[in-house]
Amino acid sequence: MASKKSKLKQKLTNKFRLVVLNEESFEERFSLKLSVLNLFVLSGVFSILVIVFTTLLIAFTPLREYIPGYSSSSLKRKAAKLTFEADSLKLRVAILDNYINALKPVLKGDLKPAAVDSIKKVTSSFLLDESKLNASKTDSLFREKIDSKDRFPLAKETNQKANIVFFAPVNGSFTQKFDAQNKHFAIDIVAKTGTAVKAIADGTVIISEWTAETGYVISLQHANNFISVYKHNGNLLKQQGDFVKSGEVISSVGSTGELTTGPHLHFELWNNGYAVNPTNYIDFQ
Structure with missing residues (x-):
């Protein structure tokens, strides 16, 4: 052996x-x-x-795309885009259904007018003393002085605020709030990877690209010189120059870039070249 x-x-x-x-x-x-x-x-x-x-x-x-069982990356992107678009369409359909349901009683005539006219209800026993309605000379001068100072600025500010209605980009808890002293001009919102990120208002895409520090970044230009910025996205569904509607899905939550600490949305809001606190304009609850 x-x-x-x-x-x-x-x-x-x-x-x-x-x-x-x-x-x-x-x-x-x-x-x-x-x-x-x-x-x-x-x-x-x-x-x-x-x-x-x-x-x-x-x-x-x-090369793995040519092996049976592996799906192509473009197919995955298209599937994600179609999923987010379907989510937006469901939301719009629900809004239209509520609007139609509110109009049905009016169109069918189910709503009955008030039985008593308030004008006819006034009788001779209920008469106004017109002398009490006349303002004194001092009161009139005071009202004219106040109206001349505050009427037009208040009306202008009210109209501007009424024309601006922002939509929450994503729901979640804050890990870091707006802090101008420490130069953190944004809020960080934690959300699951792949969660839809929606436009806060109607606008035009001015930036849609990749950066080394903040990953996939997309920015929108809105009315009244507002600009919204969304960073650390997983995927971008809109390109530069695209027009988007309020609540439309523009990207998904991710954790891209060197400065990320996990899946979240870094959201900034700028107005007339200055960073503003998004929580002053948007209800994230």
Whole structure:
């Protein structure tokens, strides 16, 4: 038994010389000493390297899309986009249904007018003393002074506020609030990866790109010189120049960029070139 093992070991360790010669001059160009054991080892190492290289090539390159069972990245993006658009359509359909249900009683005539007219109800026993309605001279001058100072500024400010109605981009808890002293001109909202991020108002996409620090970034220009910025997104569904409606899905929550600490939305709101606290304009509850 020992002799068989020694013979097998000798066969495996016997050296063989591989020589490459020039066919015409028989000049030695290359030579290599090998044994059967070395040949097996080299073959095994080469096979492992080929397997590892092939696995990495399939796992981290677009070649995996040609293998059955793997879906393409473009197909995944289209599926995510269609899912978010379907969510937006469901919301709009629900709003339209509520509006139609509110109009049905009016169109069918189910709503009855008031039985008593308030004008006819006034009788001679209920008469106003017009003398009490006349303001005094001092009161009139005071009212005119106040109206001349405050009437138009108040009306202008009221009209501007009435024209601005912002939609919450995403619901969630705050991990960091607006802090102008520490130059954190935004609020960080925690949400699950893939959660739909919606436009806060009608606007135009002015930025839709990738940055090393903040990952996928998208920014919208709104009326009254408002600009909204959404950072650390997982996917961007709108391109620069696209017009979006209020509540329309523009991206999804992610954790991209070097400065991210987890899945969240970094949201900024700017007005006339200054950062403003989004919680003063938007109800995130």
